[in-house]
Amino acid sequence: MHRLPLEPDFPLEPDRTAMTEMGRLVLDRVVDRTEKLAARPATSPLTPQAQTDLVESFLAPPPARGGDLKALLARLDQAADCALETAGPGHLAYIPGSGLYSAALAEFYNRAVNRYGGLASVAPALAALEESVIRWMARDVCGLPEGSGGLLTSGGSMAAFSATVAARHNRLGEDLAGGIVYTTAFAHHSVAKAARLAGIRAAHIRTVPHTPDLRMDPHAAAAMIRADREAGLRPFLLVATAGTTDTGTVDPLPELADLARREDVWFHIDAAYGGFFRLTARGEKRLAGIEQADSITLDPHKTLFMPFGTGALVVRDIAALHAAHGGTGSYLQDMQAAASIPDSAHLGPELTHEIRGLRAWLPLHLHGVDAFREALDEKLDLAEHVHDTLSGVAQLEVPQRPDLSTVIFRVRPTDGSRAAAERADEASRRLLERINGHRRVVLSSTVVDGRYTLRVCVVSHRTHHDRIAEALRIITAEAERHAT
Numbered sequence: 373m374h375r376l377p378l379e380p381d382f383p384l385e386p387d388r389t390a391m392t393e394m395g396r397l398v399l400d401r402v403v404d405r406t407e408k409l410a411a412r413p414a415t416s417p418l419t420p421q422a423q424t425d426l427v428e429s430f431l432a433p434p435p436a437r438g439g440d441l442k443a444l445l446a447r448l449d450q451a452a453d454c455a456l457e458t459a460g461p462g463h464l465a466y467i468p469g470s471g472l473y474s475a476a477l478a479e480f481y482n483r484a485v486n487r488y489g490g491l492a493s494v495a496p497a498l499a500a501l502e503e504s505v506i507r508w509m510a511r512d513v514c515g516l517p518e519g520s521g522g523l524l525t526s527g528g529s530m531a532a533f534s535a536t537v538a539a540r541h542n543r544l545g546e547d548l549a550g551g552i553v554y555t556t557a558f559a560h561h562s563v564a565k566a567a568r569l570a571g572i573r574a575a576h577i578r579t580v581p582h583t584p585d586l587r588m589d590p591h592a593a594a595a596m597i598r599a600d601r602e603a604g605l606r607p608f609l610l611v612a613t614a615g616t617t618d619t620g621t622v623d624p625l626p627e628l629a630d631l632a633r634r635e636d637v638w639f640h641i642d643a644a645y646g647g648f649f650r651l652t653a654r655g656e657k658r659l660a661g662i663e664q665a666d667s668i669t670l671d672p673h674k675t676l677f678m679p680f681g682t683g684a685l686v687v688r689d690i691a692a693l694h695a696a697h698g699g700t701g702s703y704l705q706d707m708q709a710a711a712s713i714p715d716s717a718h719l720g721p722e723l724t725h726e727i728r729g730l731r732a733w734l735p736l737h738l739h740g741v742d743a744f745r746e747a748l749d750e751k752l753d754l755a756e757h758v759h760d761t762l763s764g765v766a767q768l769e770v771p772q773r774p775d776l777s778t779v780i781f782r783v784r785p786t787d788g789s790r791a792a793a794e795r796a797d798e799a800s801r802r803l804l805e806r807i808n809g810h811r812r813v814v815l816s817s818t819v820v821d822g823r824y825t826l827r828v829c830v831v832s833h834r835t836h837h838d839r840i841a842e843a844l845r846i847i848t849a850e851a852e853r854h855a856t
């Protein structure tokens with residue numbers, strides 16, 4: 373018979389001394405890495421072979437016996453180095469997510485206390501904390517009325533899916549036949565994915581034409597909705613974008629809101645990138661009309677500088693979310709509803725999840741909203757500086773002034789022929805390679821109306837004028853080098 377030891381040793385429950393030492397080892401590494409972010413390369417320093425070898429080493433299964441924390445942390449540093457430096461000031465590609473140190477501290481505390489976040493009655497005060505963050509986003513940031521709310525999600529994709537399910541349930545009921553969704557070529561691909569996952573046929577996801585300045589054309593959308601109704605189909609969801617991933621462009625939100633009301637379709641706005649710019653005076657003006665939405669996607673891990681995995685869906689009518697996602701089981705019969713705090717498990721597809729609001733609540737209360745407002749204003753200023761500087765480089769064309777903090781540019785063709793455009797596109801590809809080859813900044817590319825186009829996206833809270841000035845020197849020098 374197996375005998376219990378007189379003094380049991382439980383390695384999964386370290387004592388105070390061990391916990392303190394483990395915590396110090398992790399904290400020292402995190403602080404050291406964070407302090408040196410400005411000097412770190414913007415892309416992985418590893419050769420392709422070294423990267424392959426490192427990836428292979430991490431595919432090994434865990435050992436039977438435990439290892440040394442310091443050695444394991446050193447291995448984690450190797451893994452973290454084998455990546456784009458998304459936390460650093462040189463990351464100007466895609467839509468950066470820089471991650472606040474204070475949010476990381478909040479997550480450390482959050483994961484240690486490990487409270488359940490699906491049902492408010494399990495941790496009512498923390499559920500109220502999370503609800504306060506959601507209400508602030510819905511009402512103070514987006515301008516939705518009293519009674520609005522929503523839930524924090526793992527990201528914009530899950531928010532888009534929950535919004536689509538709510539719209540489908542609200543407008544189509546149980547019969548999905550003939551349901552039509554309207555969006556544009558510049559909508560994030562999560563919009564079409566969400567519609568397919570919600571049971572909408574791919575052929576019923578309409579791409580509305582855009583205007584020359586890359587915005588959804590309200591007149592074209594209206595004509596498509598009318599044509600679909602006349603064909604016996606059922607338009608139910610119109611999706612606009614407040615800050616496209618490709619170019620940062622904002623669709624004409626007031627006109628599209630009017631169209632949605634006239635046609636009685638659910639109006640969703642993907643403001644994952646642009647939404648928090650509403651904290652600034654310029655952003656509030658450029659995103660006018662967002663307050664008329666039925667639902668809005670936000671990504672705090674973008675323009676609120678939170679860690680990756682922090683998204684949000686806010687809605688005008690919280691009951692519409694509950695109607696589409698509510699459900700229960702007999703094993704929950706002991707759970708009581710918390711007064712005035714909705715159960716997030718009944719507002720989206722996820723049941724078990726952590727208290728996500730703490731990673732936003734602590735930084736907002738620690739730094740104050742003004743600190744975020746000022747940081748976002750700085751990003752708008754920097755983007756305008758990028759636009760103005762690149763517009764003065766003879767070898768480049770800069771198609772449009774930024775609505776938000778994304779600037780697009782490409783090599784200027786020698787003439788208006790298709791052959792010249794193709795040569796310029798190839799030159800733009802080489803230009804991107806040379807810029808990123810410096811490893812001080814990293815940019816990304818997209819395709820705009822068939823043309824290969826480079827992007828500078830200024831979002832990281834660690835990106836300031838010094839790094840932008842350096843990026844502009846690199847871009848200008850490489851563009852002039854191409855010309856010679």
